[in-house]
Amino acid sequence: MARVEERIDAGFAGSTAADESALPRPRGDLARMPWVSLVIITVLVLVALMAPLIAPHSPTEQSLPDKLRPPAWEAGGSTKHLLGTDVLGRDVLSRLIYGARVSLIVAAVALLAGGGIGLMVGIVSGYLGGRVDSVLMRVVDATLTFPTILIALLLAVSLGQGLQTIAIAITVLIWARFARVVRGEVLAVKARDFVALARVHGCSHLRIMAVHIVPNVLNTFMVLLTLHIGFVIIVEASLSFLGAGIPPPTPSWGQMVADGRSHIASAWWLSVVPGAAIMLVVLAFNLFGDWLRDWLDPRLRQV
Amino acid sequence: MAIAAPVVLDVRGLRAYLYTRWGVVRAVDGVSFALREGETLGLVGESGCGKTMTGLSLVRLLPEPAGRIVEGQILLEGEDLVTKSESEMRHVRGRRVSMILQDPQTSLNPVFTIGDQIVEALRLHHADGERALAVRAEEALRRVKVAAPEQRMRAYPHQMSGGMKQRVVGAIAVAGEPRVLIADEPTTALDVTIQLQYLALLKELQARTRLAMLFITHDFGIVARMCDRVAVMYAGRIVETGPTRTLFRSPRHPYTEALMASVPRMEGSVTRLPSIEGQPPPLHALPAGCRFAPRCAYVDDRCRREYPPIMPVGPAHEAACWRVEPSPSR
Numbered sequence: 001m002a003r004v005e006e007r008i009d010a011g012f013a014g015s016t017a018a019d020e021s022a023l024p025r026p027r028g029d030l031a032r033m034p035w036v037s038l039v040i041i042t043v044l045v046l047v048a049l050m051a052p053l054i055a056p057h058s059p060t061e062q063s064l065p066d067k068l069r070p071p072a073w074e075a076g077g078s079t080k081h082l083l084g085t086d087v088l089g090r091d092v093l094s095r096l097i098y099g100a101r102v103s104l105i106v107a108a109v110a111l112l113a114g115g116g117i118g119l120m121v122g123i124v125s126g127y128l129g130g131r132v133d134s135v136l137m138r139v140v141d142a143t144l145t146f147p148t149i150l151i152a153l154l155l156a157v158s159l160g161q162g163l164q165t166i167a168i169a170i171t172v173l174i175w176a177r178f179a180r181v182v183r184g185e186v187l188a189v190k191a192r193d194f195v196a197l198a199r200v201h202g203c204s205h206l207r208i209m210a211v212h213i214v215p216n217v218l219n220t221f222m223v224l225l226t227l228h229i230g231f232v233i234i235v236e237a238s239l240s241f242l243g244a245g246i247p248p249p250t251p252s253w254g255q256m257v258a259d260g261r262s263h264i265a266s267a268w269w270l271s272v273v274p275g276a277a278i279m280l281v282v283l284a285f286n287l288f289g290d291w292l293r294d295w296l297d298p299r300l301r302q303v
Numbered sequence: 304m305a306i307a308a309p310v311v312l313d314v315r316g317l318r319a320y321l322y323t324r325w326g327v328v329r330a331v332d333g334v335s336f337a338l339r340e341g342e343t344l345g346l347v348g349e350s351g352c353g354k355t356m357t358g359l360s361l362v363r364l365l366p367e368p369a370g371r372i373v374e375g376q377i378l379l380e381g382e383d384l385v386t387k388s389e390s391e392m393r394h395v396r397g398r399r400v401s402m403i404l405q406d407p408q409t410s411l412n413p414v415f416t417i418g419d420q421i422v423e424a425l426r427l428h429h430a431d432g433e434r435a436l437a438v439r440a441e442e443a444l445r446r447v448k449v450a451a452p453e454q455r456m457r458a459y460p461h462q463m464s465g466g467m468k469q470r471v472v473g474a475i476a477v478a479g480e481p482r483v484l485i486a487d488e489p490t491t492a493l494d495v496t497i498q499l500q501y502l503a504l505l506k507e508l509q510a511r512t513r514l515a516m517l518f519i520t521h522d523f524g525i526v527a528r529m530c531d532r533v534a535v536m537y538a539g540r541i542v543e544t545g546p547t548r549t550l551f552r553s554p555r556h557p558y559t560e561a562l563m564a565s566v567p568r569m570e571g572s573v574t575r576l577p578s579i580e581g582q583p584p585p586l587h588a589l590p591a592g593c594r595f596a597p598r599c600a601y602v603d604d605r606c607r608r609e610y611p612p613i614m615p616v617g618p619a620h621e622a623a624c625w626r627v628e629p630s631p632s633r
Contacts, residue, residue: 129367130367130368192409193404193405193406193409193410194409194410194411194412196364196404197402197404197410197472197475197476199362199364199396200362200364200396200397200400200401200402200476201396201397201401201424201427201475201476201478201479202393202394202395202396202397202398202427202479203393203427204393211423212412215412215414215415216412216413216414218414219414
């Protein structure tokens with residue numbers, strides 16, 4: 001027995017020496033940054049912020065003699081209207097630039113509100129469990145059964161068109177998705193021993209939720225958030241496309257796609273240009289979301 | 304052993320039931336024991352006999368909403384924990400009673416560094432500034448023999464081995480300088496050499512702080528190494544208690560005896576290891592008499608009708624079996 005003890009003590013010393021090797025230091029992840037999406041997102045934000053400064057024309061100014069001009073590189077196009085003009089002779093580029101504002105504002109407001117509500121509901125529901133959980137999750141189920149566009153249309157019609165209406169409609173639509181996913185994560189986190197140990201060490205429920213649960217669901221939440229930016233922009237565009245979104249003449253990308261629909265054969269740029277913008281922005285946010293997911297995970301961060 | 308050491312934790316007739324949809328699970332069904340300062344009591348038994356539930360009810364953290372303490376007293380230095388409010392309990396947990404759980408992999412929060420987590424635990428007990436807490440945390444790591452503590456402070460749990468993590472868990476557990484430490488199979492998830500190191504470490508911590516330890520395990524090797532006394536649990540009750548040596552040499556309860564017989568020995572060749580036939584009774588449908596009766600080799604009619612009282616059978620040695628004669632010394 002004594003010999004075993006000795007060896008064990010030696011093991012102590014041995015492990016000390018072996019573990020001396022420095023831990024890998026976090027390296028700069030510059031090469032791994034999602035540059036493409038960052039550039040697109042930055043440009044989008046700058047354009048939206050400085051719309052009046054960079055737009056070559058007013059987005060609402062009509063000029064019937066100039067109507068349906070093709071983009072500059074097409075036959076009959078001019079550098080005066082880089083991306084052409086619409087049926088009323090409005091500059092497509094300028095409308096696109098102002099439209100970015102609508103998309104971003106709607107996305108920001110709806111995600112902050114909807115995501116925030118969803119996060120809170122999900123955490124409370126998952127952590128408290130029991131009856132609270134049952135009730136909250138039935139509400140979530142009910143919300144998720146509404147057909148997205150239908151409920152948004154309904155809200156838009158009953159509340160009247162406008163930016164607030166769209167923001168409210170989208171908030172109502174997405175909070176439940178956040179709540180559902182966050183709750184699932186909370187259930188998984190709650191079952192781990194460190195939560196039990198936190199209670200053993202005298203933490204209150206509120207403190208456990210804030211210190212132990214929230215940081216562990218935050219990366220899921222952030223990823224969900226970025227993935228939903230795309231969704232929100234598309235819903236806004238769909239609503240505007242259906243005529244329940246931003247009232248004209250305020251330009252919005254969805255509306256521009258809708259307006260161009262009847263001229264798709266003769267003036268393709270009217271729908272394609274805003275459509276491409278939507279696609280590019282949604283793609284950028286999704287790529288950014290993927291990168292963020294990896295970056296936020298401490299296990300993947302330093303590999 | 305210093306018998307004179309004061310009793311820190313005195314559990315009397317503790318019953319903790321789980322109210323499930325399958326019925327009432329009597330996980331802890333009349334458990335009594337006392338724990339003295341600096342003493343280690345081993346709580347042994349098969350899986351599902353109520354060991355962990357006993358540990359959890361001591362800090363009043365039974366699974367909610369199913370679990371409840373229905374009867375009994377938990378006297379911690381004379382104060383009954385059963386009647387305390389939830390906010391009073393918060394001051395008991397961590398500061399006076401602490402716990403180590405089985406799985407080091409999930410005992411630490413994966414999104415914070417080791418340093419942050421120790422500081423967090425220390426903050427609950429010390430009113431120091433950030434800097435001083437960090438120094439204390441490093442000191443705590445050094446005390447649990449974590450190599451290169453200043454570097455480990457910045458490490459995340461996934462960058463450490465299981466044994467290292469369990470040491471950090473230990474450091475956090477004793478951060479509040481508790482009087483009682485409940486260790487629920489703390490070495491089950493560790494490999495054998497690391498187990499021994501960890502046990503040595505716990506002993507060292509105990510020697511320094513006069514901690515009373517309740518050591519929940521099913522490993523008799525660990526019991527022999529760690530515990531001053533042993534309580535054998537079967538189907539929610541303690542069937543035999545006694546000093547480790549006595550219990551190993553002359554077990555009085557047939558269950559203890561059977562458990563001892565099923566431990567492999569180093570000496571002699573064994574062709575087939577004896578085992579206990581059958582399963583423990585489900586805790587929601589317990590038999591009327593002795594709970595071990597269906598598996599007991601010495602069973603008679605009385606065993607099936609009546610549960611035997613716990614009787615002294617020797618110095619500090621008690622057993623609940625109709626077969627034992629009360630020792631004349633008491």
